[in-house]
Structures are given as C-alpha cells and as structure tokens.
Amino acid sequence: MSEARTPVFSVRNLWKVFGPKAERVPGSELAELPAAELRERTGCTAAVRDVSFDVEKGEVFVVMGLSGSGKSTLVRCLTRLIEPTSGTLAIDGEDVLAMDTHRLRELRRHRAAMVFQHFGLLPHRTVLDNVAYGLEIQGLGKAERRAKAAELVEKVGLAGLEDRRPSQLSGGQQQRVGLARALAVDPSVLLFDEPFSALDPLIRREMQDEVVRLHREEGRTMVFITHDLSEALRLGTRIALMRDGGIVQLGTPEEIVGSPADDYVREFVRDVPREQVLTVATAMRPPTAGESESGPALRPRATVSEAIEAVSRSGGPVARVMDDGRLLGVVDHACLLDVVAGTGEGIAAREVTV
The missing domain is CATH 3.40.50.300 (P-loop containing nucleotide triphosphate hydrolases)
Structure with a gap:
C-alpha cells in the first residue's frame, strides 16, 4: 500500500x-x-x-x-x-x-x-x-x-x-x-x-x-x-x-x-503479446554520454509497443523515458526487443518505481 x-x-x-x-x-x-x-x-x-x-x-x-x-x-x-x-x-x-x-x-x-x-x-x-x-x-x-x-x-x-x-x-x-x-x-x-x-x-x-x-x-x-x-x-x-x-x-x-x-x-500468459502489456519502465537502461539530450520522450507507462514505434519513427538510436521533466532512462531497439522476447532481466530487476 x-x-x-x-x-x-x-x-x-x-x-x-x-x-x-x-x-x-x-x-x-x-x-x-x-x-x-x-x-x-x-x-x-x-x-x-x-x-x-x-x-x-x-x-x-x-x-x-x-x-x-x-x-x-x-x-x-x-x-x-x-x-x-x-x-x-x-x-x-x-x-x-x-x-x-x-x-x-x-x-x-x-x-x-x-x-x-x-x-x-x-x-x-x-x-x-x-x-x-x-x-x-x-x-x-x-x-x-x-x-x-x-x-x-x-x-x-x-x-x-x-x-x-x-x-x-x-x-x-x-x-x-x-x-x-x-x-x-x-x-x-x-x-x-x-x-x-x-x-x-x-x-x-x-x-x-x-x-x-x-x-x-x-x-x-x-x-x-x-x-x-x-x-x-x-x-x-x-x-x-x-x-x-x-x-x-x-x-x-x-x-x-x-x-x-x-x-x-x-x-x-504464454500467448500474450508482451509488447502490449510491458512498459518502458521494464525495458529502460541508464543513458550513456550524449543519449540524455536527444530522442523522443516517452512517459514511464508507455508500452514497449509504443516505444518501438517511437524509436523507429524518430530514426534515432534511443527514446528517452521522462517523468515531469526528469530523465529516468533510455530505451533502444536492442533492449526493447530483449523484453519482447522475454530474454531481459525481468521486471523485478529492471523496473524503476516512478
């Protein structure tokens, strides 16, 4: 609670x-x-x-x-x-x-x-x-x-x-x-x-x-x-x-x-499309040098599916996960697809409380 x-x-x-x-x-x-x-x-x-x-x-x-x-x-x-x-x-x-x-x-x-x-x-x-x-x-x-x-x-x-x-x-x-x-x-x-x-x-x-x-x-x-x-x-x-x-x-x-x-x-849950349920808070990682200033902004509860579309549409390498102007992390194609495939670290390890 x-x-x-x-x-x-x-x-x-x-x-x-x-x-x-x-x-x-x-x-x-x-x-x-x-x-x-x-x-x-x-x-x-x-x-x-x-x-x-x-x-x-x-x-x-x-x-x-x-x-x-x-x-x-x-x-x-x-x-x-x-x-x-x-x-x-x-x-x-x-x-x-x-x-x-x-x-x-x-x-x-x-x-x-x-x-x-x-x-x-x-x-x-x-x-x-x-x-x-x-x-x-x-x-x-x-x-x-x-x-x-x-x-x-x-x-x-x-x-x-x-x-x-x-x-x-x-x-x-x-x-x-x-x-x-x-x-x-x-x-x-x-x-x-x-x-x-x-x-x-x-x-x-x-x-x-x-x-x-x-x-x-x-x-x-x-x-x-x-x-x-x-x-x-x-x-x-x-x-x-x-x-x-x-x-x-x-x-x-x-x-x-x-x-x-x-x-x-x-x-x-085997047949559930994971990308439509899991959020970018599950997939995001810390930004490296230069990644914190560019790329489309996503809310923490945006789905992985929405993030994949945003990254693809932008043509850039990453999208930023933002909450009230604060950068929480970034997502790229690799980590997004990792989550979709179920090969990531799992929610318990990766999700950030927002």
Whole structure:
C-alpha cells in the first residue's frame, strides 16, 4: 500500500469449504491435501483456500481463473452471499463476519453493489424503473429516484430507451441497465461476477470500454471476476490469479506477464503479446554520454509497443523515458526487443518505481 489508509476490502486467510463438517478442514493437516484427495478422504471441497489480499480504494482488482478455480465463490463471500468457513473479512475496517442481518442488508444495498452475468432485470418494469429499483428499496421518493435514474441511463449510453422493457433490449443493452442499477445506489465498491461472458465479442468489448470509461471518470473501486486473460489485463490495476481455490500470483498486469510466479502462470500468459502489456519502465537502461539530450520522450507507462514505434519513427538510436521533466532512462531497439522476447532481466530487476 502506498499510504497507511484502510483498504476497501481486507481479506485474511479466508476459506470456504463445502461438505460435511467443513469447519474441520482449515488449520488442520487436511488443509494441505490436494483438492482430489481432500474430496476422497472427507467429502469436502475447498472452493476458497487460505486466500489473503487487500482491495485499495480506487483500483480495479481483478480475480481471474479457469472454471472451478473458486473466483465466483470468493466474490460472493465478500458480502456473505456465501458464508465463509473461516478467516477474517472487513470492508472499510468493519468486520463483515460480525455483521447482523440489518448491517448485511445495508452492506449489500449501499456499500457493495453486484453486477451479475445474468442480468436479473425485472421483466415487467421499464429501463428507467429497473435502474430506479434500488433507490425505491432505499425509500427515495418517486420523482427523485426517477430523476437520478434518468441521469444514470444517460451515463451508460441508453438515453432514449427509458420506456423500453428488458425483452426489447439486446444483451449488451440489458447489461448496461444492470450496471446503471448498481451505480444508482452510489456504492463504495462495484462487484462484477463475469458480467460480460455471455455477450458477443464486439458487445463485450464495448462493455469493457464502458467499465474503463466509468473508472476513469469516477475512480470507483471495482472487484472484477473473469476467466478471460485479455479482459483481466485490459481492466485490472492488479490481478489475483486463482487455481484450485488459492491465489497463485497477485500482481499488476505487467508483473503477471513479465515475471510469472510458476509454470502454471507462465503457461497462462504464454500467448500474450508482451509488447502490449510491458512498459518502458521494464525495458529502460541508464543513458550513456550524449543519449540524455536527444530522442523522443516517452512517459514511464508507455508500452514497449509504443516505444518501438517511437524509436523507429524518430530514426534515432534511443527514446528517452521522462517523468515531469526528469530523465529516468533510455530505451533502444536492442533492449526493447530483449523484453519482447522475454530474454531481459525481468521486471523485478529492471523496473524503476516512478
């Protein structure tokens, strides 16, 4: 964490075990068993296995994994839609596991709004009234909630469709209604559970663009569940990659692609175009005499792909990596291609904190 501020979510040693006498598994020798052996010996499945992480205010925290990895169970544990078996869980410093029914209702209605893959829209209500539904539950007057809902309908790109029913909308439009409905209660965090996986590729891309735009404009904290690596890399500030209920690696997209934690992660990211994810901060080196005064300037977070284009276009030997007028280093064709090929020193050794 950059400062000593309270995370939006703080999760420590969280377990969710399904099966008979599930509570006996965490903290015992059974916890060390592989998934198949645990099922065979106890009849239990550890869907979430000793997971710890913080979600910082304003970040898009992506939980990614294949089907059965535990990611959807994990996001449901955050608001106790599924009850954790053991561990600690807090939102804004408040113990979620100690919340009574009233506090849990408040958490789900006001503080952590879910956006699901299956939109859950009310078929007999219009777009406007679907968006206003959460505000109605909160007791807001009709005129006020419809006015706020109208603003959000426009924000998510559905202006002019306020009076349509869900059956009259495309899948992408329905998902926009679901997003607007979640935003209407002004939650401190949005929880997305594979919201776009049922959409056509082009519509899915549009919805990803919408999430990027909303995050850029509002800076709202988001927890995003997906099985799609390209979606995770595109949206995530940080990514937690899950396997068999546990987190295999937690890091930035650049760290996941540039420094895989093990062979599983390495195989996962094998086909990712490294030059589109890794930045010049990964590739740069100290300047030699004369290199600090010439060449195009790049921001530290420019991708390697952008740097290759800039160096080629300039016709010079190097590009300078600059931050607020300060020279951090230079990149040339050799070090850029080194990073693309994966033969460099790796992010942990080369990246400079900016």
